[in-house]
Amino acid sequence: MALELDFEKPIIEIEKRIKDLKAISDAGHVDLTEEIALLSSKIEPLKKEIYSNLEPWQVARLARHIDRPSTLEYVKHICGDDFVEMHGDRLFRDDPAIVGGIGVIDGRSVMIVGHQKGCDTQSNIYRNFGMPHPEGYRKALRLMRLAEQFNMPIITFIDTPGAFPGIGAEERGQSEAIAKNLAEMSAIRVPIMCFITGEGGSGGALALGVGDKVFMFEFSIYSVISAEGCAAILWNDPNKAKEAASALKFKSTDLLKAGIIDEILTEPVGGAHRDHKTAAEEIKKCILKYLPSLIAVSADNLIEERYNKFRRIGKFAGEEEQENG
Amino acid sequence: MGWFDKLRSKTAKSQENQLKQEIPPQKTSDLWKKCPGCGETILTKDLVRNLFLCIKCDYHMRMPVWDRVALLADDNSFVEFNQELKSADPLNFVDSKPYPQRIEEAIKKTDAFDAAMTGYVQIEGIKAILGVMNFEFMGGSMGSVVGEKLTDALERGASEKLPVVIVATSGGARMQEGILSLMQMAKTSAAVKKLNTAKVPFISILTDPTTGGVSASFASLGDFNIAEPNALICFAGPRVIEQTIRQKLPEGFQKAKFLLEHGMLDCIVHRRTLKKQVGKILHILNNGR
Numbered sequence: 001m002a003l004e005l006d007f008e009k010p011i012i013e014i015e016k017r018i019k020d021l022k023a024i025s026d027a028g029h030v031d032l033t034e035e036i037a038l039l040s041s042k043i044e045p046l047k048k049e050i051y052s053n054l055e056p057w058q059v060a061r062l063a064r065h066i067d068r069p070s071t072l073e074y075v076k077h078i079c080g081d082d083f084v085e086m087h088g089d090r091l092f093r094d095d096p097a098i099v100g101g102i103g104v105i106d107g108r109s110v111m112i113v114g115h116q117k118g119c120d121t122q123s124n125i126y127r128n129f130g131m132p133h134p135e136g137y138r139k140a141l142r143l144m145r146l147a148e149q150f151n152m153p154i155i156t157f158i159d160t161p162g163a164f165p166g167i168g169a170e171e172r173g174q175s176e177a178i179a180k181n182l183a184e185m186s187a188i189r190v191p192i193m194c195f196i197t198g199e200g201g202s203g204g205a206l207a208l209g210v211g212d213k214v215f216m217f218e219f220s221i222y223s224v225i226s227a228e229g230c231a232a233i234l235w236n237d238p239n240k241a242k243e244a245a246s247a248l249k250f251k252s253t254d255l256l257k258a259g260i261i262d263e264i265l266t267e268p269v270g271g272a273h274r275d276h277k278t279a280a281e282e283i284k285k286c287i288l289k290y291l292p293s294l295i296a297v298s299a300d301n302l303i304e305e306r307y308n309k310f311r312r313i314g315k316f317a318g319e320e321e322q323e324n325g
Numbered sequence: 326m327g328w329f330d331k332l333r334s335k336t337a338k339s340q341e342n343q344l345k346q347e348i349p350p351q352k353t354s355d356l357w358k359k360c361p362g363c364g365e366t367i368l369t370k371d372l373v374r375n376l377f378l379c380i381k382c383d384y385h386m387r388m389p390v391w392d393r394v395a396l397l398a399d400d401n402s403f404v405e406f407n408q409e410l411k412s413a414d415p416l417n418f419v420d421s422k423p424y425p426q427r428i429e430e431a432i433k434k435t436d437a438f439d440a441a442m443t444g445y446v447q448i449e450g451i452k453a454i455l456g457v458m459n460f461e462f463m464g465g466s467m468g469s470v471v472g473e474k475l476t477d478a479l480e481r482g483a484s485e486k487l488p489v490v491i492v493a494t495s496g497g498a499r500m501q502e503g504i505l506s507l508m509q510m511a512k513t514s515a516a517v518k519k520l521n522t523a524k525v526p527f528i529s530i531l532t533d534p535t536t537g538g539v540s541a542s543f544a545s546l547g548d549f550n551i552a553e554p555n556a557l558i559c560f561a562g563p564r565v566i567e568q569t570i571r572q573k574l575p576e577g578f579q580k581a582k583f584l585l586e587h588g589m590l591d592c593i594v595h596r597r598t599l600k601k602q603v604g605k606i607l608h609i610l611n612n613g614r
């Protein structure tokens with residue numbers, strides 16, 4: 001079931017008219033080939049126009065689109081049958097909001113870990129809407145340590161509203177689980193490539209995001225807090241989410257400018273939710289492009305460079321003057 | 326000479342940052358404070374003398390940053406790092422007021438440039454590096470400056486083989502710096518890992534409140550995690566959880582004792598014995614190195 005976003009309406013209307021015309025045409029009453037071709041030619045430019053002028057809050061809605069491909073779908077497209085899912089943190093339970101396992105990409109063995117959202121209400125309840133508990137982060141860390149042991153590069157997929165705020169999560173140390181991942185990922189001695197595919201929600205996203213290369217899909221977001229949460233706290237008014245979305249500068253272009261991510265991956269026209277296969281191919285291409293050079297780096301240099309990548313993030317008053325003078 | 330003058334004379338001698346100005350005396354804008362424990366109204370000057378413990382019920386009230394330094398540091402031992410490091414406004418962030426204005430107001434209010442203070446220290450005669458967060462400065466929120474100061478302190482600990490003690494108190498990440506503040510979680514946690522690898526002890530003291538991005542980074546990563554009695558320590562705040570699960574939370578939820586029982590802390594230590602206890606731990610760990 002497609003979720004309609006208001007700014008997508010003009011596209012969806014044309015698509016619907018084409019479908020109707022095709023139905024009439026196929027029924028053999030009249031030949032409408034020309035009309036269909038005319039409408040079809042309008043769709044691509046319209047999509048381009050709409051999607052290149054999105055407001056930050058509109059991007060946030062696209063990033064959360066229920067039809068966006070999930071980690072397991074990317075894995076299916078990228079690894080085919082060469083993937084074995086692994087479960088459990090060996091401490092408490094298996095968290096369905098984070099998935100992981102071993103797979104093969106273009107002949108190379110890799111460890112894949114990512115947040116997992118559902119594709120409808122039922123599966124979303126099972127996946128807790130992609131909001132992990134501590135055991136999810138601990139499973140992720142177990143798998144990443146295994147990757148280190150067997151010298152396999154790590155690919156992470158990031159798509160979560162955030163770590164789950166609940167009683168059990170607090171009892172079992174949500175803070176500690178996230179903190180531990182941040183610390184340990186900084187020193188894991190195999191390459192780590194991170195892909196923000198949808199929602200990069202705060203610490204719960206970052207806990208899979210300490211890598212040598214960090215990529216973001218065009219219409220994904222990466223933020224310290226959701227626009228709604230920020231509006232409630234700083235504006236004292238949840239209805240100011242649009243303002244907060246603009247102020248937080250969480251679009252891929254902002255993050256690239258701020259030096260937080262390495263590259264923006266282009267989405268299929270109209271967004272990844274409209275063409276899962278092409279989106280997955282984009283990620284695969286990126287992995288194949290960068291992984292060989294990462295593997296060539298010695299483990300010591302790799303973790304030193306990863307440390308420095310995050311070490312230098314921060315902005316201070318008077319910096320520009322110093323740089324110029 | 327009171328503790329404050331002792332601290333000040335030492336800081337002024339600091340080779341670290343060629344201070345142009347002396348630390349101005351603390352402002353006592355609030356003459357009275359109300360105890361969150363028993364509701365008693367207490368003169369601030371009486372609280373200062375009593376380590377910000379309630380005179381009536383012993384409740385551990387929030388402690389200003391310099392009082393905290395004085396609580397832990399041996400006389401004349403604190404030498405501050407990066408004192409004048411100040412935040413920029415990377416996002417040109419404006420909510421009800423512009424971020425630079427909030428910063429200026431916080432500086433005026435607290436006489437500090439940001440929400441953390443770091444430096445060399447001696448605790449019970451043991452050389453160490455101390456970091457203390459400042460809740461009065463924008464709720465102790467962690468942005469670029471806090472992240473940088475604490476990372477620098479942890480790195481110095483690793484390279485100079487000096488144990489690091491950090492007193493946390495924070496509402497979490499500083500939203501006004503957006504993604505840059507989120508990344509300080511990764512930066513500080515990686516620095517803790519560096520300290521671990523160098524086999525240098527890290528004592529994390531979690532005080533009321535330690536939440537969000539600070540609790541979910543360096544503050545939870547101590548080799549020794551110590552909390553003060555009744556401190557709120559959590560990832561998600563109680564209100565957020567109540568709104569999410571639509572349930573009333575159990576009594577004492579996310580308070581120090583709850584965390585101790587759930588295995589997140591090594592111990593809860595009363596403020597009056599905190600310095601002695603930290604000294605003892607440092608002494609035992611140093612002996613083993």
Ligand SMILES: [Zn+2]
Nearest residue numbers: 360363379382
């Ligand atoms: Zn009281």
